[in-house]
Amino acid sequence: MDGTPPSPPPAATMHRFWLLTLAAAVSKLGNTFLNLAMPWTLLADTGSPLLAALSLGVQNLPYVASPLLGGLIDRYERRRVFLVSELVQGVAVALIPLLLASRQIAGILVLLLVVGCASVVSNLTSDFSLVPALSPPARLAEAYSAYASTVSVARCVGPAVAGAVLATTGPAWALWIDAATFLVTAAVAVTLPKQPPAPAAAGFLTMLSEGFRSFRRLPGVVRLTVVLALYNLGAGSMPAIVVVLAKDAWHWSSGQAGLVLAAGAAGSALGAWLGPRVLAGASTARRVGCWFGVCTVACALLVPPWPALTVLGFFALMAGEGGMNVTTNEYRFRAIPDALTGRVNSIMRAFIVGATVLSSVLLGWSVDLSDQLLRLAPALIGAAAACAAWAAVRPEPFGATGRSEEQRA
Numbered sequence: 408m409d410g411t412p413p414s415p416p417p418a419a420t421m422h423r424f425w426l427l428t429l430a431a432a433v434s435k436l437g438n439t440f441l442n443l444a445m446p447w448t449l450l451a452d453t454g455s456p457l458l459a460a461l462s463l464g465v466q467n468l469p470y471v472a473s474p475l476l477g478g479l480i481d482r483y484e485r486r487r488v489f490l491v492s493e494l495v496q497g498v499a500v501a502l503i504p505l506l507l508a509s510r511q512i513a514g515i516l517v518l519l520l521v522v523g524c525a526s527v528v529s530n531l532t533s534d535f536s537l538v539p540a541l542s543p544p545a546r547l548a549e550a551y552s553a554y555a556s557t558v559s560v561a562r563c564v565g566p567a568v569a570g571a572v573l574a575t576t577g578p579a580w581a582l583w584i585d586a587a588t589f590l591v592t593a594a595v596a597v598t599l600p601k602q603p604p605a606p607a608a609a610g611f612l613t614m615l616s617e618g619f620r621s622f623r624r625l626p627g628v629v630r631l632t633v634v635l636a637l638y639n640l641g642a643g644s645m646p647a648i649v650v651v652l653a654k655d656a657w658h659w660s661s662g663q664a665g666l667v668l669a670a671g672a673a674g675s676a677l678g679a680w681l682g683p684r685v686l687a688g689a690s691t692a693r694r695v696g697c698w699f700g701v702c703t704v705a706c707a708l709l710v711p712p713w714p715a716l717t718v719l720g721f722f723a724l725m726a727g728e729g730g731m732n733v734t735t736n737e738y739r740f741r742a743i744p745d746a747l748t749g750r751v752n753s754i755m756r757a758f759i760v761g762a763t764v765l766s767s768v769l770l771g772w773s774v775d776l777s778d779q780l781l782r783l784a785p786a787l788i789g790a791a792a793a794c795a796a797w798a799a800v801r802p803e804p805f806g807a808t809g810r811s812e813e814q815r816a
Contacts, residue, residue: 421541421542423541423598423599423600424538424541424542424550424554426595426598426599427533427537427538427541427595427596427599428553428554428557428558429557430591430592430594430595430596431533431554431557431558431592432557432558432560432561433561433588433591433592434493434588434589434591434592435558435561435562435565436561436562436564436565436568436588437565437584437585437586437587437588437589438562438565438585438588439561439562439565439566439568439569439668439672440565440568440569440572440573440581440582440584440585441500441522441581441582441585442463442566442646442647442668443566443569443570443573443581443650443661443664443665443668444569444573444578444581444582445459445462445463445503445515445519445578446459446460446462446463446647446650446651447459447573447578447650447654447661447664448507448578449462449512449515450650450651450654450655451654452510452512453512456651456655456771456774456775457768457771457772457775458512458771459647459650459651459771460644460647460648460651460767460768460770460771460774461516461767461768461771462515462516462519462647463644463646463647463763463767464644464763464764464766464767464768464771465516465519465520465523465764466519466520466522466523466526467523467643467760467761467763467764467767468520468523468761468764469520469523469524469526469527470523470527470756470757470759470760470761470763470764471757471760471761471764472524472757473527473531473753473754473756473757473760474615474618474619474750474753474754474757475615475753476524476527476528476531476753479528479749480528480531480532480536480749480750480753481614481618481746481747481748481749481750482614484601484602484603485532485536485537485602485603485749486537486596486599486600486601486602488528488532489528489529489532489533489537489596489599490593490596490597491528492525492526492528492529492532493525493529493589493592493593493596494589494590494593495521495524495525496522496525496526496529496589497586497587497588497589497590497593498586499518499519499521499522499525500518500522500582500585500586500589501582501583501586502518503515503518503519503582504578504579504582504583506518507578507579507582508579527753527756527760531749531752531753531756532749534736534752535736535739535740535743535748535749535752536602536748536749537599537602538550538551538554539740539745540600540602541599547737547740548682548683548733548734548737549683551679551682551683551732551733551736551737552679552680552682552683552684552733555675555676555679555682555729555732555733555736556676556677556679556680556729557676558679559672559673559675559676559677559678559679559729560672560673560676561672562668562669562671562672562675562676564669564672565668565669565672566664566665566666566667566668566669566671566672567662567665567666567669568665569581569665569668570660570661570662570663570664570665570666571662571665572584573661573665574660574661574662614750615750617747617750618747618749618750618751618753618754619750619754621743621744621747621750621751622750622751622754622755625742625743625751627692627738627742628739628742628743628751628755630797630800631695631735631738631739631742631755632754632755632758632759633758633796634699634793634796634797635735635755635758635759635762635793636758636759636761636762637762637789637792637793637796638699638702638762638789638790638792638793639759639760639762639763639766639789640762640763640765640766640769640785640789641706641766641769641785641786641787641788641789641790641792641793642702642706642724642766642785642786642789642790643760643762643763643766643767644763644766644767644769644770644771645709645721645724645770645786646668646671647767647770647771648770648771648774648783649664649667649668649671649717649721650664650667650668651771651774652714652717652774652782653667656774656782657714667718667721670718670721670722670725671721671722671724671725672725673722673725674721674722674723674724674725674726674729675725675726675728675729676729677726677729678698678701678725678726678727678728678729678730678731678732678733679729679730679732679733680729681726681729681730682694682698682729682730682731682732682733682734683733683734683737685697685698685730691734691737691738691741692738694734695731695734695735695738695797696794696797696798697730698727698728698730698731698734699727699731699790699793699794699797699798700794701723701726701727701730701731702724702727702728702731702790702793702794703787703790703791703793703794704723704727705720705721705723705724705726705727705790706720706724706783706786706787706789706790706791707720707787708720708723709721709724709783709786709787710779710780710782710783710784710787711779711780712778712779712780717779717783724786739752739755766785766789769785770783770785770786773785
């Protein structure tokens with residue numbers, strides 16, 4: 408399989424990169440309404456922290472089946488796949504207020520599951536097909552940083568606005584605003600250049616099998632998957648857990664909870680901006696390890712029983728995750744051939760985000776305990792174990808199928 412990276416896009420396509428980035432930022436701003444409204448509303452209606460945490464977990468559950476979705480991404484024109492996935496999310500979110508009005512909790516979880524399926528397709532397509540195609544390969548780290556930091560700035564603004572909307576108009580309008588943002592992203596998708604599917608005469612099952620074989624053989628990919636899954640098992644559901652803590656343990660308002668999520672998003676934006684700048688001359692693997700270390704220190708700040716320190720730790724944790732996302736995306740781009748990006752990345756995310764689903768169950772249970780250390784101990788243990796696992800094994804050099812490290816320069 409040819410692993411040669413695509414030719415640098417003409418300068419005229421860079422404005423499309425920024426158009427996609429700004430549209431994604433609008434969509435993610437809307438998503439913060441969903442991420443605050445759902446756990447807050449379900450906790451108020453049912454009194455169950457576990458159910459509130461699961462409102463995030465069910466959105467991540469489709470990542471377990473993402474290898475099937477990744478095969479579809481590689482098989483069809485990627486711009487169209489992205490467009491359809493954005494429209495599906497918008498329709499599903501718009502229907503949730505109707506079920507909230509009749510307290511159909513099971514139906515709400517089903518719609519959140521649909522949102523999660525479409526989100527899997529959208530994120531895989533944008534992160535590993537559209538963004539690289541619209542960016543010069545030699546400046547990919549900077550492009551990922553610009554994309555992630557811009558989206559994170561929107562996430563920073565979103566929770567504060569969402570908290571105010573939730574407090575003044577209720578969850579229905581918050582969710583309908585989120586639904587409308589997907590129409591913005593879909594409209595932008597129409598203007599993007601076509602991204603043809605990977606050339607393959609084989610059937611779907613053959614393509615899927617090829618993806619699993621490549622996943623096992625690509626250098627560093629299995630290792631990165633295991634370590635990120637270990638991290639997410641402990642800390643993957645922290646945003647939803649912080650909302651539960653703010654409401655139940657600290658007795659804060661929805662506006663205050665929104666500000667906490669905004670602080671986390673600000674940290675994520677800072678980390679994404681710093682991603683290509685911290686240890687800029689070091690290998691990608693070493694920079695990944697640095698951000699695992701930041702996340703571990705941040706998790707240590709979460710566990711003392713002082714809300715201000717927990718918020719500071721959450722800010723630092725999101726900053727670490729922002730830097731980690733930029734560097735691990737770059738690592739994956741260099742390790743995975745272009746024709747396999749959908750399949751291999753979807754297999755990785757099946758394990759990585761599947762661990763977040765388990766985290767929502769684990770933290771959703773532990774957050775109901777009376778001691779702060781026990782509440783958030785899974786996050787600290789998971790982050791420390793992931794950091795140690797990454798540091799313990801010498802990173803493999805990228806093979807002939809991947810992009811060389813020197814192409815980062």
